[in-house]
Amino acid sequence: MSAKQPPHQRKRRRNVLELLHPGTFVTIENHPSDLPPFQVIECRGGLCRVRQQAWGQHVQWEVEHRRLRSA
Template identity: 75%
Template sequence: MVPLLRPGTFVTLENQPADLPPFQLIQCRGGRCWVRQQAWGQYVHWEVEHERLRAA
């Protein structure tokens, strides 16, 4: 079962390097999630599979 992740929470990717800060979750739909790094700015995001994310 995949855990419920809410927008605004911070998440990490499976196998994420320890020196990379957590990502902020923007939204999830249909098994896909959009995340961003705070340093990236408001309009830059990355689409990843929900199952690859873990709560930080």
């Protein structure tokens, strides 16, 4: 017989997020094949600011970190 463990002893599944450094190129969930990867500007608090190189320095998009993958 196995006894149930108290809640504080149960192993919890955690979502492991990939470490994305500034300058890293990433794709987004369902990324179109004809769209170049995005460049990471900064990640903080579960959100990452990314941009396309063709957009220029001042045009950025904020995306949830969990939606990004290294290119």
